Amino acid sequence: xxxxxxxxxxxxxxxxxxxxxxxxxxxxxxTITPDKLSRICEHFKGEMTKGLNKExxxxxxxxxxxxxxxxxxxxxxxxxxxxxxxxxxxxxxxLEGQGKFKTVSTKARISDTLKTGPMxxxxxxxADCIDTFxxxxxxxxxxxxxxxxxxxxxxxxxSKINRGTLLTWTKGFSCxxxxxxxxxxxxxxxxxxxxxxxxxxxxxxxxxGTLLSNAYxxxxxxxxxxxxxxxxxxxxxxxxxxxxxxxxxTAFPEMIINMxxxxxxxxxxxxxxxxxxxxxxxxxxxxxxxxxxxLISGMYLGEIVRNVLTDMMDRELLFQRSEGFDAKTxxxxxxxxxxxxxxxxxxxxxxSTSNLSRTKEVLDTNLSIQNASExxxxxxxxxxxxxxxxxxxxxxxxxxAIVQHCGVNEKGAxxxxxxxxxxxxxxxxxxxxxxxxxxxPEYPDITKVVRLGLARDGSGVGAALxxxxxxxxxxxxxxx
Ligand code: BGC
Numbered sequence: 001x002x003x004x005x006x007x008x009x010x011x012x013x014x015x016x017x018x019x020x021x022x023x024x025x026x027x028x029x030x031t032i033t034p035d036k037l038s039r040i041c042e043h044f045k046g047e048m049t050k051g052l053n054k055e056x057x058x059x060x061x062x063x064x065x066x067x068x069x070x071x072x073x074x075x076x077x078x079x080x081x082x083x084x085x086x087x088x089x090x091x092x093x094x095l096e097g098q099g100k101f102k103t104v105s106t107k108a109r110i111s112d113t114l115k116t117g118p119m120x121x122x123x124x125x126x127a128d129c130i131d132t133f134x135x136x137x138x139x140x141x142x143x144x145x146x147x148x149x150x151x152x153x154x155x156x157x158x159s160k161i162n163r164g165t166l167l168t169w170t171k172g173f174s175c176x177x178x179x180x181x182x183x184x185x186x187x188x189x190x191x192x193x194x195x196x197x198x199x200x201x202x203x204x205x206x207x208x209g210t211l212l213s214n215a216y217x218x219x220x221x222x223x224x225x226x227x228x229x230x231x232x233x234x235x236x237x238x239x240x241x242x243x244x245x246x247x248x249x250t251a252f253p254e255m256i257i258n259m260x261x262x263x264x265x266x267x268x269x270x271x272x273x274x275x276x277x278x279x280x281x282x283x284x285x286x287x288x289x290x291x292x293x294x295l296i297s298g299m300y301l302g303e304i305v306r307n308v309l310t311d312m313m314d315r316e317l318l319f320q321r322s323e324g325f326d327a328k329t330x331x332x333x334x335x336x337x338x339x340x341x342x343x344x345x346x347x348x349x350x351x352s353t354s355n356l357s358r359t360k361e362v363l364d365t366n367l368s369i370q371n372a373s374e375x376x377x378x379x380x381x382x383x384x385x386x387x388x389x390x391x392x393x394x395x396x397x398x399x400x401a402i403v404q405h406c407g408v409n410e411k412g413a414x415x416x417x418x419x420x421x422x423x424x425x426x427x428x429x430x431x432x433x434x435x436x437x438x439x440x441p442e443y444p445d446i447t448k449v450v451r452l453g454l455a456r457d458g459s460g461v462g463a464a465l466x467x468x469x470x471x472x473x474x475x476x477x478x479x480x
Pocket of ligand 1: 226
């Protein structure tokens with residue numbers, strides 16, 4: 001029998017009656033009960049089936065053109081490019097077989113100007129980074145073109161393993177001249193202009209890459225997830241379940257599907273959205289889209305917490321200790337959109353000191369709030385806990401839906417996960433497992449059946465593996 005959801009008692013806030021009343025109401029809004037979780041999971045599975053059968057559904061369920069399974073014996077040198085989070089990464093991957101690999105990589109920050117300017121500028125910048133990297137590695141004068149796996153972590157409707165059309169931007173990107181275009185062609189043009197000996201042979205979503213990198217040494221891998229700045233999942237589907245497939249006969253009976261589950265419930269049928277979530281959505285650059293992603297990802301959780309805290313400040317329920325102190329004007333930082341980062345939540349949730357001194361330090365150092373009382377800190381910690389727990393439970397719901405959709409056999413299922421929330425956020429994994437076990441109560445020890453694990457460098461090694469699969473598929477086709 002799974003344990004009940006993590007206790008969210010308000011006893012230990014020890015606040016004024018008004019603070020206690022506010023927290024009680026907040027707990028009700030942000031707690032996803034087992035019942036609610038199960039309703040969301042059922043809806044999620046229904047949406048998966050819809051998306052598999054017809055284009056244009058909220059869960060896009062995009063066929064990745066990656067067919068069949070890995071053998072673990074894939075070998076060779078590949079370049080990988082990772083675009084989609086805070087940094088751009090260029091990686092040289094040597095696949096050695098037997099699930100082993102080596103990587104050398106370089107990282108560059110993508111400025112907000114590049115994220116929101118013309119796509120051509122972004123591609124020129126990427127080509128420059130690849131150029132510098134090739135020179136550093138002594139590969140600039142290669143006779144034969146190096147195959148490159150391009151991890152482009154946005155919703156792309158694929159038409160081949162190295163072709164696709166960008167449907168929309170997410171995660172704060174909004175470059176002009178890219179939506180409706182093929183990201184591979186745009187990049188290849190920039191590479192050609194610089195005469196670089198590189199050919200983009202695979203276009204990969206980061207979740208697909210994560211699945212592949214996990215599968216390279218865990219053959220029972222059925223899915224890959226990203227729980228980081230953004231969120232999404234990919235899993236292995238039977239071709240005969242992809243009703244909308246129009247790509248003709250495939251060489252293998254299975255294909256990886258990029259679910260684009262960040263968009264789940266954009267129509268707001270089942271997710272228990274609060275006014276704090278609605279405020280975030282309304283003020284984001286992509287209102288009404290990526291609703292699920294906005295409840296579970298690193299880019300957004302801090303902002304939800306900020307929305308709660310500023311509301312409490314406006315009602316004079318926080319930071320009221322010193323007389324004459326006006327919290328609204330004292331901390332400019334907390335009044336600014338995105339002013340409360342998800343990493344602050346991690347640090348606050350991690351605070352086990354009896355007087356919450358680390359929480360005080362986070363508030364002081366990052367938000368110039370010096371007058372927080374212990375009650376304030378307890379409230380803030382509880383708000384972080386509520387928002388963080390809700391995120392982990394919803395992520396667990398997505399995982400349970402995938403596992404139930406695929407069916408569990410006696411070997412169980414490995415799920416590779418990458419992303420800062422999963423890797424660093426305190427208790428995230430524990431809370432995710434808790435939700436999965438509530439949804440799959442028939443398994444007394446869920447961790448043996450659904451094995452979550454940190455996937456190693458999905459966007460680098462995974463992209464290289466995808467480039468390798470692309471070469472294998474080319475080979476099969478040329479012999480057919
Ligand atoms: C994108 C997905 C991506 C996910 C994780 C989402 O915003 O739409 O394509 O896999 O972020 O990076």
